[in-house]
Amino acid sequence: MSHPFESDDSAFLVLVNSEGQYSLWPEFIEVPDGWSVEWGPGDRETSVQYIEAQWTDMRPASLR
Template sequence: MTNPFENPDGQYYALINDEGQYSLWPSFVQIPEGWSVAQGPASREACLEFIGEVWTDLRPTSLVRAMAG
């Protein structure tokens, strides 16, 4: 059995949670509670590229707010 997160031929979602964190997710697996689709379904490469472009600040949203005062 291969890792479904590493299948170069698979279809994926780029997910986002309430904290502004992203995750790569195989399209055939149920989306976990607290996450929503930000991109996809698309290729693994396309989803990773999307995540790399939009997730430029890795801090959780709650931390960004707390630091802003």
Template sequence: MQDDIDYQVLVNDEGQYSLWPVANEVPAGWRADGFRGGKQECMDHVDEVWTDMRPLSLQRRMAAES
């Protein structure tokens, strides 16, 4: 089954990423990071940019404790 939907990569305030169909309105709390393409292209982009899966609030708290 071929997925020919165009996607965009979204990111929220916690630095978490998601794929979202371009045709759909971006949900509250999310913003486009500027990357669009096929599903695999978007997944590859997320793999490149989302290197720390911890939410930003946790990253900051842990950095402050060290």
């Protein structure tokens, strides 16, 4: 089995935390505390494109 974060055959979620940081997350893994689902599920490529379009400032909100 390939690494679940690199699988092109899995469904993914886009998570965001209170600092406005994004994460690509396999749908079958429980969302960790402090993170919420912003988008998905979708395929890996579309999920990555969503993150790239939304997360234009990589600094945490507390540093902006």
